[in-house]
Amino acid sequence: xxxxxxxxxxxxxEDKVILKGVDLTVEAGKVHAIMGPNGSGKSTLSYVxxxxxxxxVTEGSATLxxxxxxxxAPEERAAxxxxxxxxxxxxxxxxxxxxxxxTAVNAQRKARGEEEVSAADxxxxxxxxxxxxxxxxxxxxxxxxxxxxxxxxxxxxxxxxAILAPRMCILDETDSGLDVDAMRLVADGVNALRxxxxxxxxxxxxxxxxxxxxxxVVHIMADGRIVRTGGPELALEVERxxxxxxxxxxx
Amino acid sequence: MNPRSMNAQHEQGRRKAPEMNGNRPMALETDxxxxxxDVREGVDRETVETVANMGSYKYGWDTDIEMDYAPKxxxxxxxxxxxxxxxxxxxxxxxxxQAYRRWLQMAEPRWAMLRYPQIxxxxxxxxxxxxxxxxxxxxxxxxxxxxxxTYEKLGxxxxxxxxxxxxxxxxxxxxxxxxxxxxxxxxVSVGTxxxxxxxxxxxxxxxxxxxxxxxxxxxxxxxxxxVPQSDNFxxxxxxxxxxxxxxxxxxxxxxxxxxxxxxxxxxxxxxxQFERTLIIADKGSYVSYLEGCTAPKRDIAQLHAAxxxxxxxxxxxxxxxxxxxxxxxDEEGRGGIYNFVTKRADCRGARSRVMWTxxxxxxxxxxxxPSCLLRGDDSQGEFxxxxxxxxMQQADTGTKMVHLGKRTRSRIVSKGISAGxxxxxxxxxxxxxxxATDSRNYTQCDSLLIGDRCGAHTVPYIEVKNNSSRxxxxxxxxxxxxxxxxxxxSRGMDEEEAVALVVNGFCREVLQALPMEFAMExxxxxxxxxxxxxx
Numbered sequence: 209x210x211x212x213x214x215x216x217x218x219x220x221x222e223d224k225v226i227l228k229g230v231d232l233t234v235e236a237g238k239v240h241a242i243m244g245p246n247g248s249g250k251s252t253l254s255y256v257x258x259x260x261x262x263x264x265v266t267e268g269s270a271t272l273x274x275x276x277x278x279x280x281a282p283e284e285r286a287a288x289x290x291x292x293x294x295x296x297x298x299x300x301x302x303x304x305x306x307x308x309x310x311t312a313v314n315a316q317r318k319a320r321g322e323e324e325v326s327a328a329d330x331x332x333x334x335x336x337x338x339x340x341x342x343x344x345x346x347x348x349x350x351x352x353x354x355x356x357x358x359x360x361x362x363x364x365x366x367x368x369x370a371i372l373a374p375r376m377c378i379l380d381e382t383d384s385g386l387d388v389d390a391m392r393l394v395a396d397g398v399n400a401l402r403x404x405x406x407x408x409x410x411x412x413x414x415x416x417x418x419x420x421x422x423x424x425v426v427h428i429m430a431d432g433r434i435v436r437t438g439g440p441e442l443a444l445e446v447e448r449x450x451x452x453x454x455x456x457x458x459x
Numbered sequence: 460m461n462p463r464s465m466n467a468q469h470e471q472g473r474r475k476a477p478e479m480n481g482n483r484p485m486a487l488e489t490d491x492x493x494x495x496x497d498v499r500e501g502v503d504r505e506t507v508e509t510v511a512n513m514g515s516y517k518y519g520w521d522t523d524i525e526m527d528y529a530p531k532x533x534x535x536x537x538x539x540x541x542x543x544x545x546x547x548x549x550x551x552x553x554x555x556x557q558a559y560r561r562w563l564q565m566a567e568p569r570w571a572m573l574r575y576p577q578i579x580x581x582x583x584x585x586x587x588x589x590x591x592x593x594x595x596x597x598x599x600x601x602x603x604x605x606x607x608x609t610y611e612k613l614g615x616x617x618x619x620x621x622x623x624x625x626x627x628x629x630x631x632x633x634x635x636x637x638x639x640x641x642x643x644x645x646x647v648s649v650g651t652x653x654x655x656x657x658x659x660x661x662x663x664x665x666x667x668x669x670x671x672x673x674x675x676x677x678x679x680x681x682x683x684x685x686v687p688q689s690d691n692f693x694x695x696x697x698x699x700x701x702x703x704x705x706x707x708x709x710x711x712x713x714x715x716x717x718x719x720x721x722x723x724x725x726x727x728x729x730x731x732q733f734e735r736t737l738i739i740a741d742k743g744s745y746v747s748y749l750e751g752c753t754a755p756k757r758d759i760a761q762l763h764a765a766x767x768x769x770x771x772x773x774x775x776x777x778x779x780x781x782x783x784x785x786x787x788x789d790e791e792g793r794g795g796i797y798n799f800v801t802k803r804a805d806c807r808g809a810r811s812r813v814m815w816t817x818x819x820x821x822x823x824x825x826x827x828x829p830s831c832l833l834r835g836d837d838s839q840g841e842f843x844x845x846x847x848x849x850x851m852q853q854a855d856t857g858t859k860m861v862h863l864g865k866r867t868r869s870r871i872v873s874k875g876i877s878a879g880x881x882x883x884x885x886x887x888x889x890x891x892x893x894x895a896t897d898s899r900n901y902t903q904c905d906s907l908l909i910g911d912r913c914g915a916h917t918v919p920y921i922e923v924k925n926n927s928s929r930x931x932x933x934x935x936x937x938x939x940x941x942x943x944x945x946x947x948x949s950r951g952m953d954e955e956e957a958v959a960l961v962v963n964g965f966c967r968e969v970l971q972a973l974p975m976e977f978a979m980e981x982x983x984x985x986x987x988x989x990x991x992x993x994x
Contacts, residue, residue, distance in 0.1 A: 261941065286951035298946035302964030304688050308950075313663055316951035351964065368950065 209407045210234040210257075215268035217249075217256050217354065226252045228432035230250045232409075234376070239408040241418055242441060245451045246431035251295060253429075254380040258292040259285050268355065272376055275366045286312075286320035289375030293365040293382050294353050300352040305364065309371055310351045316372065326419040337370040341397050381415035388415030395420030415447035430455050462984040485829075497517040522608075524978030529586035535559060537700055541586050545668040545702070548675060557697035558688040563942040565692045570854035572884040575797065575824050576762075583762060585700045595745035639664055641705040641721045653717065661710040661967055662746075667735050670706035671838055677708055681739055685768035685805040685832070693764040693799040693826075698735045699765065704734035709744035709775075718974065720749035723765075725785070725796065731762035736823070738768070740775035742808065746860075747778040749977060752785055754822070760788070760823055764799045773835065780973050782981050785821035787988075790879075792851030795823025802829035806864075807840035815842040815858065816972045819838055820988040824854060826885065830859035833895070840869040840918055843972040845981070847988045848881030848913070857887035857918075862895035862928065873904040874966045877913035884916040890930040898928040907965050909958065909989065937965075959986035 209316070210233065226249045234240045244250050256263050259282035270277045277285055284437040300308065304421055314324045323332075338348060341363045353361050362382055369377055379398070383391055398408070398421050408422055418426070418440065426442040427434045428451070436454055438444065520578075529540050538559050543550040567578070584605035639653035641664065641835040651800065657664050663674060671678050677866045680820025688698045705721040725732045740746055752763075769777055779802075804813040815829040825848075831840025861870035869889065877883040917934050939961050947957035963970065963982055970978050 260945050282945060282948035283953050286949055292949055298942045300943055300961060300964055303960055303966035309951060315956055318949065388842035391520050
C-alpha cells in the first residue's frame with residue numbers, strides 16, 4: 209500500500225542530507241514500527257510523506273496505492289487517505305475542535321467528490337468516537353489543542369484519525385509525553401482502527417508503546433537509512449541493549 | 460501601554476510611478492496607473508468589466524441606469540441645488556451653507572498612516588439620482604425594476620423588496636425573522652420597508668431627506684448635536700453635501716420590533732457618496748441597526764464620506780453593526796473606495812449603552828473611528844472591530860472612548876489582519892476626564908500578519924485625569940504560521956480554507972458580537988477578502 213523506494217531527502221535551505229535512501233513497504237492491514245536514535249530521520253520521513261515544506265526530495269519515490277504522493281499537495285495526500293498524527297499537535301486559537309474536525313472532514317469529502325456530512329450525523333459520529341477515547345464534550349468545544357495537556361493533545365490526534373478514517377496512518381512519536389494511562393487510551397484508540405485493511409507506520413523511540421500496539425514488522429532507522437528489519441523481537445532487543453549494537457553491526 | 464508598531468516588511472511595497480493620462484483630469488485617481496476611461500461605452504467596456512469581475516469581489520458589477528447628476532464640482536450653487544432637490548426647508552439649506560463655508564477654510568487631515576494622492580474635490584459629482592426616482596414612487600409598480608433587481612442581485616433581504624414602495628398588505632406575507640431595510644442608491648434612498656408596521660410601535664424609520672420634511676423638529680434638535688458641523692474636514696464636507704441616509708427614532712421605553720438596516724450602494728462613476736445617518740434612542744429604548752455597503756469595480760477610486768450620529772437618552776441601548784464591503788481596489792491598488800467616515804454615539808443619558816461592531820473588509824483607504832461619548836453616569840460603550848487589509852489596501856481605524864460621566868465603562872476589542880502589501884493601523888483614544896471617577900476601560904488589540912510584505916501598527920492614546928479610574932491595554936501581534944497552515948492542510952483543507960479557518964479563529968470574539976446572520980456573512984467575507992493572500 210505505502211511504498212517508499214530509495215528516498216533521498218535534504219533540507220531545502222541547507223546542504224544537509226537527512227534521508228539517504230529509505231526503502232520501506234507497508235502492506236494493507238499491517239503495522240510497521242520505525243525505531244531509531246534521535247536525529248536518525250524518523251520524523252523527517254513522516255513530514256516528507258505528508259508534504260511539509262522545507263524539504264527537498266533529491267531521489268526516489270513514495271506512493272500510496274500506486275499514486276505518487278510526492279507530486280501531491282498536503283491536502284491531496286490527506287484526501288487520498290494519508291494521515292499524520294503529529295508529535296507536537298499545533299494550537300489554533302479561536303477555532304473550536306468540532307469546527308476544525310468538520311471543516312477537515314468536509315474538505316476531504318469535497319475533494320473526493322462526495323457530499324458533505326450533515327451536522328447531525330457528524331455530531332453522532334464524533335460523540336461515539338470521543339467517548340471511546342475518553343474525550344469529553346468540553347474538549348470538543350475548546351479551541352483546537354489550546355490549553356490541552358500532553359495527553360489530551362495526543363488523544364485529540366487519535367480522535368481526528370478515527371473520524372477522518374484514513375487508509376494509511378503515520379504516528380510520529382505519539383507516545384512522547386504520555387503517562388501510562390494516557391498511552392493505553394491512545395493505543396486502544398489505534399487498535400480499534402486496525403481493521404485488516406488499514407496500514408500503520410508507528411514511529412517511536414521506545415518499545416513500551418509497542419507493548420500496546422503490537423507491530424507486525426519493526427525497522428531500525430539510523431543516519432537516514434533503514435539499517436535493520438525484523439519482527440517484534442527486534443524492538444525487545446533494542447529495549448535490552450540499546451541501539452549501539454545494531455548500529456555497530458550496520459556499519 | 461507602550462504604543463507598538465511593527466512592520467513585517469523592511470522594504471516597503473514600492474509603488475510604480477503613475478502613468479498620467481493627460482487627456483482628462485481624474486478624480487481621486489490612485490497613484491498606480493491611470494485608468495483608461497475610453498472603454499466607457501459599448502462592448503469594450505463590457506468585456507473589461509466581465510474580466511474584472513472574475514476576481515474575488517462579487518459585488519463589482521454595476522447597474523446600467525439613467526441618472527440625474529448635479530454638475531460636477533462643489534459650490535454654494537451645488538449645495539442649494541442638492542437642498543432644493545430634496546425639497547428642504549430654508550434652515551436646512553442655511554445649515555449646509557454654513558458647513559460649506561467652514562469647510563472651505565479647513566485642511567484635509569493627513570495624520571493617519573495612509574498614503575493616497577491628492578483628492579480633487581472639484582472633480583466629483585456630489586449628487587446622482589436614478590432618473591426613475593424623480594417622481595417619488597407610490598407603489599411597487601412605480602419603483603424602477605432595475606433598482607429592485609440591483610438589490611435582489613446583492614442579496615439584500617428585500618422580501619422587503621415587495622415592500623420597498625410600501626405596498627399595502629404585502630407586509631403580512633413575510634414569514635420568520637424580519638429586517639426593515641432602507642436602501643440607499645448613490646445619493647438617494649430608494650425606499651424603506653416595514654414602515655407601517657414600525658410606525659405602529661411608534662418607531663420612525665425613513666430616509667433622512669424624508670425626515671427633514673416630515674419630522675423637522677426632531678432633526679433640527681439632534682442633527683449635528685453629536686458630530687458638529689465643523690467637527691472635522693470630512694464631517695464638515697458631509698454636512699454641506701449629504702444627500703441622503705437613514706433616520707431612526709425609537710420612542711421612550713420601546714424595544715424596536717425588528718432589526719433595522721441600511722444598505723448603501725454606490726453605483727455611479729466619479730460620484731461621491733455622502734450619507735448621513737441619525738439615530739435617536741429615547742429613554743429606555745432599544746434598537747439593533749445594521750449597515751451594509753458595496754460598490755462596483757471601477758478603475759478610479761471613489762470618495763465616501765459619511766457621518767453617523769447616535770443619540771442615547773437614559774437607559775437606552777443601541778447596537779450598531781457594520782459589514783463594510785466596498786470595492787477594495789484591485790491587486791495593484793487601482794480603484795476602490797476612499798472611505799472617510801465619522802461615526803459617533805453620544806451616551807447622553809445615564810445607564811445608556813452603545814455597542815459598535817464593525818467588519819471592515821473593503822475600501823482602498825479606510826479612515827474611520829467609531830466613537831463613544833460616555834456622558835451619562837454609568838453609561839457603557841463597546842467597540843468590536845475586525846479590519847482586514849489585503850493587497851494594496853490601507854486601513855487606519857479604531858475608536859475613541861471619551862469617559863465624561865461617573866462609573867462609565869468601555870471595552871475595545873480590535874482585530875486587525877494584514878495580508879499582501881497592505882498596511883493596517885489601529886488608532887484609539889481612551890480618555891478619562893476628571894469627573895469620570897471610578898470608570899474603567901479594557902482594550903485588547905490584536906494584529907495578525909499573513910505573509911511578509913504587510914504591516915500592522917498599533918497607536919493607542921490614553922489620557923487619565925482622575926485617580927480612581929482604571930485603564931487596561933493589551934496588544935499582541937502574531938503571524939499565521941506555517942505550522943498552523945500545514946496542520947490544517949494535512950487534515951485535508953486547502954490553503955485558502957486553512958487561512959480562513961485560522962483567521963476566523965483569530966476574529967472569533969468580534970464575530971460573536973454580530974447578529975447571527977450578519978456573523979455568517981462576515982465569516983464568509985473574511986475568507987473571500989483573503990483569497991490569494993498566501994502561496
